[in-house]
Amino acid sequence: MATIDFDKAGGLVPAIAQDADSGAVLMMAWMNREAYEETLRTRRAVYFSRSRNRLWRKGEESGHYQEVREILVDCDADTILLKVHQIGGAACHEGYQSCFFRRVEGEDWKIIAEKVFDPKAVYKK
């Protein structure tokens, strides 16, 4: 069985989520073996949150799950690419489709996207 090299990477490997339809790169997060195996099994993206130090079932709070259409592995077997259908249309907790909503322009960063949702309405704190 082919397998991701979690050990080489200290237990966590980068996982990139790409919109399966538009091709937009939505976000980058981390997976440990448990997150990867649950993702394979459930076909919903599960990451490992370094800040919370626990599994992070993407959408568990917002309802914005990622349905996994394809799982790709890179040449070094230490990075994962998920092609997903993003429920709610936005992957970013700030309300944008993609976490990559800022472009570097000289010394500044310019916001190049429109919010899909209002974070205050989605994350009730």
Place this chain on the structure above:
Amino acid sequence: MATIDFDKAGGLVPAIAQDADSGAVLMMAWMNREAYEETLRTRRAVYFSRSRNRLWRKGEESGHYQEVREILVDCDADTILLKVHQIGGAACHEGYQSCFFRRVEGEDWKIIAEKVFDPKAVYKK
């Protein structure tokens, strides 16, 4: 001036290269501050090679440079997305357009791409 949070990440942040035209995710590598600043200045992708422990000017050996069209930064300011024009048509040292040339299918990985070049002819070792 807006800036990447290299310190939070221990000096290295993930950098994803995406083909600016096709939208294909080509590869994931790492940048330190020096690599990032040289990328900004030269508009060619420069990474930091963890295995070689030095700057890695992508294409320095193969001639397959990445011309940087756009640089995007994520919500946490700790991941970079480069939109690039890939010289030679292939980012992967194994000769594929993308390093993500294998798809997870059950217990196996299936190669889903064709090689663009022969690595033996490009990397003369």
